[in-house]
Amino acid sequence: MNQHSLMNTTPSPFTFSGGIHPSYNKGLSSGSPIRELPLPARLVVPLSQHLGAPAKPIVQIGDSVKAGQLIAGQNGFISAPAHAPASGKVAALEETLTASGRTCGAVVIETSGPQEWQLLPPLPDWRAADKKDLAARIGEAGVVGMGGAGFPTRVKLSPPADKPIDTVILNGAECEPYLTSDHRMMLEYAKEIRAGAEIIRHILGAKSLRVAIEDNKPDAIEAMEKAFQEVDGDVAVTVLRTSYPQGSEKQQIYSVTGREVPRGGLPMDVGCVVENVSTAYAVYDAVVNGRPLVRRVISVTGDAVAQPSNLLAPCGTLYSDLVAACGGLRGKAAKVISGGPMMGFAVSSLNVPTGKTASGLLLLSASKVSCYTSQACISCGRCVEACPMRLAPAELSQCIEADDIEGAEQVALMDCIECGSCAFVCPAHRPLVHHMRRAKAIVMAKRAAAKK
Ligand code: SF4
Ligand code: SF4
Structure with missing residues (x-):
């Protein structure tokens, strides 16, 4: 941690009850700078990359599309649109297996030809823009929570009038073992994340901004301190004790503010909004550059992959393309998990596409996988x-x-x-x-x- 920083950095004043201390194994990929994946020849873009109703396709087979072009519209209040992650031709509209093991519709794009972007009008002077227009832009760009749940960010940034938000918490905990994509984002895109966080705070009219990071990422704490030290108002980095699930919204709100979200309640019930650091980057990109959310950083890691890496990949990239870009498998993968080992889903095929919430792909050898037989509960508590x-x-x-x-x-x-x-x-x-x-x-x- 930078002791000379002007930033107000404090240890978290509260500790949530429960939690565990698994082996984190983050060293496999935490030292790998973000690398852009060579554009795959085929992208399978799921229509359900978010919580809520799947997006509705508006393209036909044979249509030419540009990167960033709308290909499926928002389909209800809790929904998000999908955009083409690359230029090419729509080759199919079909069902695909998703990371959660369910199926959903998908737009298949063959990516041949020159890559051209179709962006939304950039809003670099966002401080002068109407707050509702900014939230609408974030919705139009298909931004959703990238920490796992995929809740449409537009909805989170439009709380009802009787739920004023006074505190925005930027979630950089990344408490899942193995995963390092948020860690690398904080090291390499600190200024962009800061801009996204400022936009979020501006839209919500929140007084306080807290950047919450676990104490096992001292370099990320330092990067965030530097990036945020010129931000006006009540801004601080809160250093969380490393404990799983410190990145979970309700636990993090308690650790940072001491406020308890009531059973069945939402963060807005206690005046808080929590946004993941990668989501803050996507907010920045959507507002300042006019770029819809069509790509993200994903950690491809575990002892069964040759070169554990953090890859910037278009949404719709097949897991097989990610593994190939990391030098292939080292021996045999006994278990493949979409996400981290605690909250991820085991997948039986690499023919599964990434989406906006895909933060990791974990490939483990047999030596790392234990098989247990479930026994009767011994009431140990x-x-x-x-x-x-x-x-x-x-x-x-x-x-x-x-x-x-x-x-x-x-x-x-x-x-x-x-x-x-x-x-x-x-x-x-x-x-x-x-x-x-x-x-x-x-x-x-x-x-x-x-x-x-
Ligand atoms: S999985 Fe559910 S029941 Fe189990 S520890 Fe987590 S919150 Fe509690
Ligand atoms: S044995 Fe029973 S009480 Fe003990 S941890 Fe397992 S489920 Fe809980």
Whole structure:
């Protein structure tokens, strides 16, 4: 940390309950500067790269498109448009497997020919622009939360009048083991991230801006201190103790402000908005350069890949192209995970495209993968101690296994953030997160059916 900085840097004043300390293994890729992936010949652009309704395609097979051109429109309030990540021809409209194991529609683009951009009008003088127009621009550019959830940023930046926001927290925790894409973004694009954070604070009219980073990234803390020291107002870097899941919104709000988001509530209920550092970069790019969100940095890492790397790749790049750009596999990958080992999804094929929320691709050899047989719960209580949401994972799991989903809902199933801390500590190797995910999907499907 830079002790001579003018920036107000403080250790986080609060510590959330629960959490775990897995092996982080970030050294595999944290020293690899961001490298631009050579443009793949074929991109499979999913229509569902965000939370909410999939985007609606507006192109036909055979259409020529330019990079940045709208190819699928926003389809409802909680939705986001998709743009062409490169110039080329629309070769197909088809179903694709996604990183979460589900399928969704996709626009397939063959990228031959000269690369030309179709940008939105740049707004370099954003301080003079109307705040609603800025939020609309961010929506038009398809910006969504890039830390994992993919919630449309336009919606987050338009809170109702009775929910004033006084604090913006810029999330640079990156607490998932192995992943280093946000870390590299903070080192290499600090000024752009700062501009994005200022735009977000301006739109929300928030007084305070906090940059939250775990203490295992001292170089990122220093880079952010330098970048933010000329920003006016109540601005500080908050150094978080390294603890998983420090990057989760509710835990981070508590660590930084001491405010507790109520059960079933949202950050806006306690006057906060949390945005990931890569999202702040995308906000900057959309507003200042007029570039829609069509590419992102992804960590391709693990002991089964030849050269662990941080790649700037167009959305729609197949995992197989990412692995090839990292020198291929080192031996055999026994497990491939889309995302990090705690919250990611195991995938059975490399024929899966990246999207706006794809922060990592983890390839592990057999020596790093353990196979356990699940045993009966021994009521040790470790899962309760580890749960950062103060839930009772063993009880939840028992309800779900008995198909008592309503019972699980009554003991706050929907508050589970699927962090995996409970499963990590369980000596009986119970598939607790698997149960939570399955039950939450059932509840969500029921709610969606009731709405219809
Ligand atoms: S996965 Fe859910 S139940 Fe398990 S520790 Fe995380 S929040 Fe708690
Ligand atoms: S940690 Fe595992 S064995 Fe212990 S109480 Fe929880 S579910 Fe049961």
